Amino acid sequence: MQSRAYFDHNATTPLAGEVAAAFTAALRDVYGNASSIHQEGQAAKRTLERARREIAALVGAGPKEIVLLSGGTEANNLALSACSPGTHVVTTAVEHPAVLGPCARLEQAGVAVTYVAPARNGGVPIEAVRDALRPETSLISVMHANNETGVVQPVAEIGALARERGIRFHIDGVQAAGKLPIDVQALGCDYYSLSAHKLYAPKGVGALYVRPGAPLHAQLLGGHQERDRRAGTENVPAVAAFGAAARLALANHHDNLRLAELRDRLETGILSSIPDAWVNGAGAHRLPNTTNIGFAGVEGEAMVIALDLRGFAVSSGSACSSGAVEPSHVLLAMGLSREDARSSLRFSLGQSNTTEQVDALIEAVAASITQLRRVSATYSHA
Numbered sequence: 001m002q003s004r005a006y007f008d009h010n011a012t013t014p015l016a017g018e019v020a021a022a023f024t025a026a027l028r029d030v031y032g033n034a035s036s037i038h039q040e041g042q043a044a045k046r047t048l049e050r051a052r053r054e055i056a057a058l059v060g061a062g063p064k065e066i067v068l069l070s071g072g073t074e075a076n077n078l079a080l081s082a083c084s085p086g087t088h089v090v091t092t093a094v095e096h097p098a099v100l101g102p103c104a105r106l107e108q109a110g111v112a113v114t115y116v117a118p119a120r121n122g123g124v125p126i127e128a129v130r131d132a133l134r135p136e137t138s139l140i141s142v143m144h145a146n147n148e149t150g151v152v153q154p155v156a157e158i159g160a161l162a163r164e165r166g167i168r169f170h171i172d173g174v175q176a177a178g179k180l181p182i183d184v185q186a187l188g189c190d191y192y193s194l195s196a197h198k199l200y201a202p203k204g205v206g207a208l209y210v211r212p213g214a215p216l217h218a219q220l221l222g223g224h225q226e227r228d229r230r231a232g233t234e235n236v237p238a239v240a241a242f243g244a245a246a247r248l249a250l251a252n253h254h255d256n257l258r259l260a261e262l263r264d265r266l267e268t269g270i271l272s273s274i275p276d277a278w279v280n281g282a283g284a285h286r287l288p289n290t291t292n293i294g295f296a297g298v299e300g301e302a303m304v305i306a307l308d309l310r311g312f313a314v315s316s317g318s319a320c321s322s323g324a325v326e327p328s329h330v331l332l333a334m335g336l337s338r339e340d341a342r343s344s345l346r347f348s349l350g351q352s353n354t355t356e357q358v359d360a361l362i363e364a365v366a367a368s369i370t371q372l373r374r375v376s377a378t379y380s381h382a
Contacts, residue, residue: 009350016200023241051243058246060183071206072174072195079191085110087138093333122151144176149281150290159188178249201245205238260288269362297379306368
């Protein structure tokens with residue numbers, strides 16, 4: 001069987017060994033309901049609260065400030081739910097659909113929304129955010145790092161601006177957690193979204209940091225779990241795994257230096273061996289593991305398939321947009337043409353990737369591009 005190499009860690013990550021052990025142990029042994037007062041229930045409660053402390057430590061928060069949820073999408077929706085008709089929200093044109101979708105619904109409910117455009121390198125200028133503010137602005141929502149390009153946004157500066165104006169601030173930190181140091185106090189945010197499956201933990205579990213006193217409108221009603229902020233029996237095994245993953249992320253932060261070196265090696269190798277290629281987001285502060293590269297005259301989806309057949313998993317953009325006919329809204333907002341946006345691939349590295357895999361990927365990309373350009377109707381071979 002052909003060996004494979006996984007370069008799509010921004011879509012999801014494999015389960016780490018220690019995380020899998022925590023998950024299976026809780027699944028097998030901690031079967032009580034964390035709301036029950038008997039010993040089995042209290043064992044589940046202790047497991048839950050230990051994990052909550054570990055998740056809180058990842059972002060510099062207190063345990064009581066962490067709301068356990070089903071993932072980053074629910075976290076983003078919950079953070080945006082406190083906006084009332086007649087108010088105004090500022091976000092950006094490069095947000096994940098888990099923010100853009102709730103913003104569209106807010107507009108239908110009478111909330112005005114401004115979508116700030118990024119600069120050509122994908123960064124959102126702080127001046128543009130400041131200019132978008134109104135007297136009725138109640139919330140600013142900006143992602144910490146972009147899932148497609150890896151561009152890191154100036155969230156600390158935006159947080160300072162929000163505090164100065166008395167405006168609530170939400171950060172979608174799903175892609176940043178584990179790749180960048182996070183201190184919600186220093187960032188000045190009221191809400192910070194997390195997702196476990198980007199951290200080598202299972203899918204279907206996430207969290208939202210909520211600053212004490214920040215308004216929150218529960219979307220799921222019923223029991224009194226999560227201090228009445230999210231009803232429903234907690235998924236104790238998944239939360240235990242999330243906690244283990246958060247603990248590992250703090251312990252293994254040094255691996256991001258290695259990933260940055262591998263990312264740079266990949267970019268240099270591709271750009272030096274393939275003409276008419278470029279890096280989307282070049283020159284901006286980016287995540288250490290992420291690069292988004294465009295190839296003139298080649299469809300991104302065709303490249304994904306070609307590399308898949310050669311044993312490499314990559315992406316043409318956000319996994320949540322797979323199968324979409326439209327090109328990436330992120331790349332279009334950055335000023336790329338529709339053709340160039342469709343010709344771009346995302347490579348996102350992780351703990352399992354090696355120098356040998358990167359070098360093999362460079363060769364596979366070069367061979368695939370050459371093959372696809374031979375039959376391309378849009379690439380000039382002159």
